[in-house]
Amino acid sequence: MLIATGLTIPAVQSEALSGAQLYDIACEACHSLKSAPGHRVGPPLGNLLDRKAATIEGYRYSEALRASEWTWTLPTLLAWLSDPDTAIPNNAMNYVNALTAEESQRLAEWLLQQP
Numbered sequence: 001m002l003i004a005t006g007l008t009i010p011a012v013q014s015e016a017l018s019g020a021q022l023y024d025i026a027c028e029a030c031h032s033l034k035s036a037p038g039h040r041v042g043p044p045l046g047n048l049l050d051r052k053a054a055t056i057e058g059y060r061y062s063e064a065l066r067a068s069e070w071t072w073t074l075p076t077l078l079a080w081l082s083d084p085d086t087a088i089p090n091n092a093m094n095y096v097n098a099l100t101a102e103e104s105q106r107l108a109e110w111l112l113q114q115p
């Protein structure tokens, strides 16, 4: 089966969206990458790696996220993105993940490298 589709795999890969593109599609409407709270619905996501959840000053987080004691790393970010409501019930991020596991991974790895 893999051999039969071998010719199409490179084509699919070259069309794969980068982490930055996935971010623009799935997150950018609600989140900026700056580190100060902007005018968007969600908190800024720059400099996220090893940041404690719900610690951007001036942003009004949900009670649930503030009580979570989470720290943003690749595993926690992937858990959050795969299903925010299961990860931290009663959070305020109104988001349903429409990405594949592989896309989520690519996006999360890219995001955690942004200053």
Ligand code: HEC
Binding pocket: 023, 026, 027, 028, 029, 030, 031, 041, 042, 043, 044, 045, 048, 052, 053, 054, 055, 056, 060, 061, 062, 064, 065, 072, 077, 080, 081, 090, 091, 092, 093, 094, 095, 107, 111
């Ligand atoms: C519909 C708007 C919306 C979309 C789309 C969205 N978010 Fe959020 N996000 C929020 C809101 C609102 C919060 C604050 C949640 C809370 O306080 O419970 C949040 C919180 C977060 C946090 C916690 C940040 C912190 O300071 O602790 C992370 C990480 C996050 N979002 C990542 C993402 C990523 C990555 C995407 C894209 C895959 C995304 N979000 C898409 C609205 C959104």
